[in-house]
Amino acid sequence: xxxxxxxxxxxxxxxxxxxxxxxxxxxxxxxxxxxxxxxxxxxxxxxxxxxxxxxxxxxxxxxxxxxxxxxxxxxxxxxxxxxxxxxxxxxxxxxxxxxxxxxxxxxxxxxxxxxxxxxxxxx
Numbered sequence: 419x420x421x422x423x424x425x426x427x428x429x430x431x432x433x434x435x436x437x438x439x440x441x442x443x444x445x446x447x448x449x450x451x452x453x454x455x456x457x458x459x460x461x462x463x464x465x466x467x468x469x470x471x472x473x474x475x476x477x478x479x480x481x482x483x484x485x486x487x488x489x490x491x492x493x494x495x496x497x498x499x500x501x502x503x504x505x506x507x508x509x510x511x512x513x514x515x516x517x518x519x520x521x522x523x524x525x526x527x528x529x530x531x532x533x534x535x536x537x538x539x540x541x
Contacts, residue, residue, distance in 0.1 A: 440482065440514070441454065442463070442465050443480040444465070444470060447476075451469055451470055453466060453467030458515070460505040461505050463502075468496055472493065476488075477500070486502045487502065
């Protein structure tokens with residue numbers, strides 16, 4: 419997959435996104451990292467965390483017992499865009515979207531504390 423989240427002609431996302439505050443485990447051949455899932459679709463995801471893989475690295479991501487293989491297609495500071503090798507199964511996508519909607523009800527300070535804990539900056 420060459421582009422993440424873009425469809426031809428309008429620069430609009432080809433698959434609907436859901437905002438998220440979930441832990442993602444990113445695993446490459448040489449390391450594993452924890453990250454915060456920022457948004458997810460059937461074709462990819464965006465996540466944030468320290469020391470994440472570089473553009474072009476192959477990996478697999480585990481979120482809520484959903485495992486997907488993909489490649490880092492863009493990077494900006496501690497944020498990465500991952501394109502899946504194959505779209506998520508509809509049941510897996512629905513499961514993650516449901517967890518995302520549950521997380522939306524959390525107060526911003528709780529979400530921020532959770533993100534800090536996952537990123538290793540909580541005191």
